[in-house]
Amino acid sequence: MFQNLDPLLHSQLRLAIVSILVTVEEAEFLFLKEKTNATAGNLSVQIEKLQEAKYIKVEKSFKGKYPLTKCAITKKGLKAFEAYVQVLQQYIKPNN
Numbered sequence: 001m002f003q004n005l006d007p008l009l010h011s012q013l014r015l016a017i018v019s020i021l022v023t024v025e026e027a028e029f030l031f032l033k034e035k036t037n038a039t040a041g042n043l044s045v046q047i048e049k050l051q052e053a054k055y056i057k058v059e060k061s062f063k064g065k066y067p068l069t070k071c072a073i074t075k076k077g078l079k080a081f082e083a084y085v086q087v088l089q090q091y092i093k094p095n096n
Contacts (some may be wrong), residue, residue: 008053009084013038013046018081021065021073047071055080071082 009015016036022029027035033043047069055077059070073081074078 003090005087006080006084008049008055010081011046013042014050015084017043017046017050017071018055018073018077021071022081026070026072028060029071032071035057050061050077053077053080 003088010019013036017032020035028041029043032038032047033040036043038046038055047056047058052076053076056071057074058072059072061068061070
């Protein structure tokens with residue numbers, strides 16, 4: 001029996017954000033923007049949704065005069081990502 005894919009992670013941009021954060025300790029907003037080719041506005045909205053779900057944590061500070069936003073995956077986010085991958089594998093594995 002197939003399980004449903006997590007709708008929060010099924011969004012292409014949110015999945016990209018979480019996939020990047022799984023591989024790094026933390027990532028700055030501009031790094032995520034560059035890697036995902038997202039607009040700043042869209043990236044901000046998707047980061048906020050992931051933060052509200054507690055899949056990522058966001059730290060805002062300043063680097064000199066400029067705002068600095070850093071994101072990192074949480075244990076809950078990592079668990080959700082791993083579950084998403086497992087469900088996806090169910091869909092792509094041939095039946096035995």
